[in-house]
Amino acid sequence: MKRILSVITVVAFFLTSCTGPEGPAGYDGQDGVYLVGQSFETTIDFTSTNGYQESVEVPLDIDLYESDMVLVYHLRGQIDGYDVWKALPETIYVNATEEFQYNFEHNFDFVTIFIESHPTFDFNILTDDERINQTFRVVVLPIDLVNSSRIDINNYNDVIQYVK
Template identity: 40%
Template structure:
């Protein structure tokens, strides 16, 4: 029994005291600083869609957007007791004479929010085209995995966004 304990002890000491080649260095943190925080940038725009702007709006970010960043756009869909309810685009509304789609696309330089669908956009009531509020959030793609991006509140909480700059 003593011999078995001695062998186990020597084996344990050998395994815990062995060293090998150092692994490759890890990646630097955000902006080259270890342990940096990933920051989400956000702003709000209020848009009037009409034939003059081809039912679209293009907004330059005004800050650096990396190729791996993801842009999310939310529309203020309705209110509940004065509290805005935000929905992630795309949003589709069905009418008797066609379909209206609120949509967006983005590049590293800007985000484009536009109306699309089968409906004649010129026939839409102002409730669908005027004073439409959108919140734009640019987040690092590495940190979006597992987040419920359809819920603006969860994105705001995850990235400590307290308010939106109105542009």
């Protein structure tokens, strides 16, 4: 009987001390809270009338806290039926000597998306394809999620997997 008990103890020890391969990396919550980002899209026109900028109200159903990270991505087109998004700020080269940027700033209520360049930039050289019907996706990520994950915020596909 002692021998059977000893064998069971040894087998139980080996079974409980075995480990398998480590699972895929996840991200830490905070006190059991599931951290997820939120997003919304907007399409705007940049004109001389609006000073080549547009302020967009953050929807009321999106919780934006002081510590959250706000990112903006510009829809650049499609490749093989998939949207191509570029992180702002985004520099566009008009010709060999001229360039401008799509950029943004935000507060708790609004995200302002604008075109900026050097003080002598001639906005008249912008084409309608660069000014009209420009679609942007605004992404709000909790800073705890950003700090606890290996998110490349410049890679839209990496970021969007954490957005509901």
